[in-house]
Structures are given as C-alpha cells and as structure tokens.
C-alpha cells in the first residue's frame with residue numbers, strides 16, 4: 001500500500017478494461033499493472049493507461065510487490081486456478097462472474113481466501129443497480145408481505161460473431177464457459193433471484209440450443225421452488241432478437257414490484273398511505289436506470305468495494321460463499337434438464 005492507496009492490477013483485458021477504468025479513476029487506488037497474453041489487447045491497454053506496467057506472464061504479475069489487488073477477468077473456467085495462485089502470492093482478488101464453473105473449483109477459491117488471510121470478492125455487480133436496494137429493502141422489511149412468487153427472464157440476443165470475437169475462443173463451450181445463456185449471460189439474474197426470493201429448494205428445467213452454432217444451450221426455462229414455499233419461473237436466452245429486457249418481478253401477499261435490469265417499472269404496496277403517489281415517487285427516483293445513480297454502480301462499485309474491503313478491513317459485498325449460491329442453482333438447472341427430473345438443492 002503506497003500513500004494509503006491500494007496498488008491495483010487487472011488480469012485479462014476484455015471486460016477487464018472496465019475494471020482497469022474503475023481502478024484508474026478510483027481515489028483510493030493506483031492502477032499499477034495490466035496483464036494479458038494477447039499482445040494487441042495489452043498494448044491497447046498500455047496506450048490508454050500510460051505509466052501502467054504491462055505483463056504478458058502471470059507469474060511476473062503476482063511477483064510484483066507494488067500490487068495489492070488483482071481483478072481476475074479470464075475466461076470463466078480459469079478463474080479458480082488464477083485466483084488461487086494470486087491469493088497464495090498474498091494478493092487480494094476480485095473475481096469476475098461466475099466465480100468459476102464447478103462448485104469444487106469455487107470452493108478452492110473460498111478455502112484459499114481463508115488460509116491466505118486475503119480478501120476475495122466476486123463481481124456480481126447487478127446487485128448495485130439503482131433499483132435493487134429499494135426492492136431488497138421492501139422485501140426484507142416485510143412491506144411486500146409473504147413472498148408468493150416471482151418471474152425472472154433474461155431475453156437477450158447474441159450474434160455468432162460474439163462467440164468468436166475473443167483472442168481465446170471459450171464462449172459457448174462447456175469446458176470454459178460452463179454453459180451458455182444461463183451460466184454466462186444470466187448468472188447475474190440467478191444471483192438476484194436467490195438474493196430477493198431466498199434459499200431455493202428445487203429446480204425443474206428444460207434447456208435447448210435453438211439458434212447458435214455453439215456447444216452449450218441458448219435457452220433455458222425453469223420452475224424454481226424456494227424453502228419458504230414461494231415459486232419462481234425463470235427463463236434465459238440469447239435468441240431474443242434484437243435483445244430485449246431483463247424481467248425481475250416479485251409478488252407478495254401485500255404488494256407487487258416489477259423491474260427491468262436497472263429500472264423500477266411497477267411499485268404497488270398495500271400498506272401505502274397513498275399507493276399511487278408512492279409509486280409515482282419511486283418510479284421518478286428509480287425508474288430511469290443507473291444513469292441517475294448518485295454513487296458508483298456496476299463494475300466501478302465492485303472495484304471500489306474490493307478496494308475499501310482491503311483498506312478498511314471488511315468483507316467484500318459478494319464473498320465466494322455468496323457467489324457459490326448462484327453457481328449451485330445454475331448447475332442444478334443443467335442437471336435437471338439433462339436428467340429430465342426435479343433436482344433438489
């Protein structure tokens with residue numbers, strides 16, 4: 001730590017560039033280094049962030065004593081191996097989503113974090129979207145009453161080019177992506193579903209490959225049962241041209257809330273003094289998405305979170321055990337589709 005600021009590094013310069021930008025702009029960190037095996041990406045990053053060190057070799061990166069925190073932004077099936085090696089070298093880490101693609105490899109991240117005495121956060125940044133806190137608060141405070149059911153749908157679109165447009169072809173493969181529309185594009189919404197609805201009990205699912213030349217699925221549909229007795233329908237796809245909304249809806253015995261990814265769309269609570277007026281106010285405040293956020297959201301929020309957890313000494317917003325919950329649900333959905341049976345969690 002230099003002058004009270006954390007030395008930050010980013011490994012993998014695809015979405016990793018969003019981490020680099022956030023660390024570069026942070027008042028509590030210095031962007032010390034970036035690392036990628038792809039020369040073009042590495043030199044582009046060094047041009048953007050002059051004065052930053054560039055590494056093409058991970059061992060050299062983790063040997064750098066100026067680095068306190070590394071964002072691990074490699075293909076999903078590589079997260080655990082590299083996060084574990086970084087933590088063993090004494091580095092704190094922010095791991096991109098999903099934490100990894102198997103529970104064993106995710107558990108290795110959790111165990112190494114504990115044995116190395118470093119901090120580890122997972123980048124499930126949709127929890128920081130402006131509309132999420134009011135929804136979570138309404139549920140946790142009981143204003144929505146007993147949670148009865150939910151409806152979650154990720155109706156996205158990805159072209160064939162998207163799957164090839166990387167120096168390291170891994171998207172849409174079981175071995176490195178761990179799945180398709182569910183494991184990659186929708187793990188944020190799996191996380192939000194369990195965060196809002198509570199602990200799941202079982203899933204009953206189908207998966208299809210409808211419209212892409214990839215190994216994995218591009219469509220899933222599930223009925224999720226929760227231990228509370230609540231139920232949710234959950235759909236994911238990368239076939240919904242041209243890319244439609246993400247639906248996040250929760251219905252309770254005392255009200256209904258519907259949202260898009262970062263916008264509140266409907267807010268009807270029975271205990272309100274003036275239901276229509278409250279809805280108007282809530283939609284005005286939280287209906288315009290993250291552009292109206294007062295503090296950092298998205299990747300910037302996750303980068304600030306790991307920096308403050310290291311400097312101020314608190315747990316990150318999404319520690320490994322928390323990120324393992326969405327991974328376990330995604331894996332159960334694949335198992336249910338494969339076995340054509342309900343899978344207990």
Ligand SMILES: NC(=O)c1ccc[n+]([C@@H]2O[C@H](COP(=O)([O-])OP(=O)(O)OC[C@H]3O[C@@H](n4cnc5c(N)ncnc54)[C@H](O)[C@@H]3O)[C@@H](O)[C@H]2O)c1
Nearest residue numbers: 012013014015036037038073074075076096097166167168
């Ligand atoms: N949080 C989000 O919203 C979000 C968004 C996009 C991607 N992601 C996640 O981020 C991860 C990366 O996704 P991406 O789209 O940036 O992939 P990408 O393929 O575009 O980038 C990965 C980079 O890692 C580099 N790389 C591979 N092996 C390396 C090694 N051994 N050492 C150094 N560099 C190496 C590649 O050259 C490439 O530049 C995935 O896990 C993905 O799920 C998260």
